[in-house]
Amino acid sequence: MKKIFVQDKATFKTTARTYTDAGFLMVPGRVSKTGTQKYLRKELGLDGDPNAPVTVYRPADEVFNADSLASFDGADVTVLHPGELVNAKNYRKTSVGLIRGAGRPDGDFVVADLIVKDADAIKMIEERGFVELSAGYTAEYEPAKGTTDDGTEYDYIQRNIRINHPALLPAGAARAGRQARIFDNQPKGNTMTKVTLDNGRSVEIQDEATAALVSDHIDRLIKQIADAQAELDKRQATIDGQAEQITKLQAATADDQITARLKAVTDARARAEKVAPGVTFDSIDPVEIQRQALAKARPTTDWVGKSEAYVQAAFDMAFDQAETTDAHAEQKRKLAEDGAKAIKEQPKPAYDSYAARFTQAKE
Template identity: 30%
Template sequence: MFLTDRVSVGAVRRTGDGYLVADAKVARTGVQTYLGSEVGRPDLPLVRLYRPPEEVFAADAMRSYAHRPMTLEHPATSVTADTWSDVAIGQTGSEVVRDGEFVRVPLVLMDADAIKAYEAGKRELSMGYSAEIVFEDGVTPAGEPYDAVQKQLRMNHLALVSRARGGAELRIGDGRAPGGSDPRADNPTRNHTMSDTKTRTVMVDGLPVECTDAAAIAIDKLQRQLTDAQSANQRQAAEHATAIAAKDAALAKAEAERDDAKAKILSDADLDARVKARGDLIASAKAIHDADYTGKSDADIRKAVVVAKLGDAAVAGKSDAYIDARFDILVEDSKKDPVARALRDGATARTAVNDNGYAESVAAFNRNKEA
C-alpha cells in the first residue's frame, strides 16, 4: 500500500553549483492520522495509524531511506526508473541515522524550480512509502489510541510539500523562510495534518471552518452521511404518516358503515308497518294475478302483475314509476269487480233466490194430500 508521511529538515546550505543541501528528519514513530480512503478503508472517515519504534527503526526499513529520489509534491504513483526523469528534483543521501523518535537523512535539492518553491515557503517534506497495515485497536505506551499498526515500511521517494503530517517542527532549516518567518514555528506540537496540504473554508452547520483539503473531504463525507441519515428519517416519517392516514381512513369507513347499518335497523313499529305493507301488496297482486311472489322485491311483484295482465309491451322501456302507476290502476280496477272483491274479501253471506214455481208446486201437493 502506497502512503505518504510528512517531515521537515534541519540546517540548510547552498553549494557552489546552486544546489540546496540539508540534513533532514524524514520519519518518526507514534500515531499519525490518515483518511480512510488513503489506507484502503473508504468506509472510515479517519484512521489513526501507529508506527511502533521496532518497525520504524528496523534495519530493512532504515536502509530504504538511502538514495531515494525527491519530488515536488507527491506524484500520482510511486517513482520508478520509467518516471524518475520526469519527477525527480533531487535525492536523499546514504547516512541514515536514528535521532530520538525520528529518522534523519541528508538530502539535496537540485532542481531550480524546487529551490524557488523552497524559497517561497514550501519547506516541509513528505515520505512516499509502502507498508503493511494491520487493523487492530490499541493504545501506545505514550497513551495515544490507534486503529491500525504499520509494519514492513519501505521508502519510495521524499516530496517537498507545504505542510507536514508530522508537525511544524519537521521542516527545512530553522523554520524561517528567506525574508520572513513561519507563523507555525512557535507551535511545534500542533495536530498532525493530512496528506493534502492546501487549505480551504468549509461551512459546518452554517459556520465557516478553515481546514486542509483532506479534512474538508472527511467533513464533506460526514456531512453527506448526516444528510443521508436525515433523508432516511424524513422518508420513514412520511411512510409512517401515510400508514397512519390509511389506518385512520379505514377506521372512518368502518365507523360510517356501522352507523349506516344501525340506521337501517327497523324499530318494532316500523317492522310491523313493513310487514303489513308487504302483505297488502301481495294480496293486491294475487287478486289481479294469482302467482307465487316469494322472494321477489316489491318492484318485481308490481312488474310481474302488469306483464301478466297486459303483456310485455306494457312495460317495455318504461320507468319504475310508470310500472308502479299501471299496477295501482289495475288494483283500482280489481276493486270495482264484485266477483274479484268478493273473492278478495272472502264473503260468506249468500243471497236467497226466490223460485215461486217450485214453492207453488209443493203447496199444491200438500193440499191434494189433505183432501
C-alpha cells in the first residue's frame, strides 16, 4: 500500500478556552473523524482522471487505534496548511502552537488539546473566526469496495493514520460538511446561525449545535429523496426496457412477420434435406434446423457451441457442395442415357457386336 500525505477536516467547539499567564490559548478541538470522506484521485496519488472523486472509509478501529491517537501528542498547529508535512526545515515558518497529549475518542471524533502560542494566530481565532480544524497526516489506502452501516459505498479503506499537524481554517473550509462549523467563536455572546431548509426558506437558530443537527437532518432527508428518485429512475428504465421488448414481440407476431418466418423455416428445411437427407427436424428455428443438418452431415464437429454466423456459413458451404454433387450425378446419368441411346440407334450388327462384348457372347 502507498503512504500518502492528505489533509482531512473537522471542527472543534470552543467552549473551553483558557489563557495562560504568557497569553497562550489553550482549547480542546475535534481534529479527526470516523466515517467516509470524499477525495479527488490526485489527492491520493491515484491513476486515472485526477479530478475524479473517490470515497474513502475511515473505520473507527483505525481512527481510534492507539498508535494513531498517540501521534497527536506534540503535533504542531498551523494556520492553513503549509502544503507539505511540517518538518525541521519549515517548522519556524509554519508552527503556531502544538497539541499536548494523545488524542481521545469523543463519539465519532478524536478530541485533542491545542496550545496556540502565536499572538497573530490567536487573533485570527478570536477576530476572524479561524476555528475549524483540518488534520494533516499520512495514511495508507487499501483498495476495497464496500458499504458502511449507513449504506454509504466506498472505494478505499484508510489505515495506519499518523497525525502531522492540525491546521486552523476559516469557516466553511471543513471537508466534513455542515458539522465542520464554528460552534462558539464568541464566548461572551450568542450568535445566530442561518439554516436553509429544503424548501429554500432560511431560518435563524440561536444555538449552533442545534443548527448543526437541523442542517444534518435536512441533508439526510435530501439524500434519502435523491436515493429514492434514483431507485425510481432505475425501475422506470427497467419498465421502459420491458415495454420495448413487448413491442418487438408484438411486431414479430404480425401477419407479415409470420409469413416471412414460415417461408424462412420452409426454405431452411428444404435446404437441410439436401445437406442431410432423411434427417428429422424438431425445431422451427432456421438456425437450429441448420445445426441439426450439420450435426448429421458432419458429426465430428460440435455444432451446439458454434455461433449463428459460423453455423450459417458452414451450412451454406455444405449446401453448395450437395448441390454440386447432385449436379455431377445428374450430368453422369444423362451422359449414360445419351450414350445408350446413341448405341441403340446404330445399325443392328454394330449394336449386337457392342452388346456381345459385355455379355461375352460369340458372334
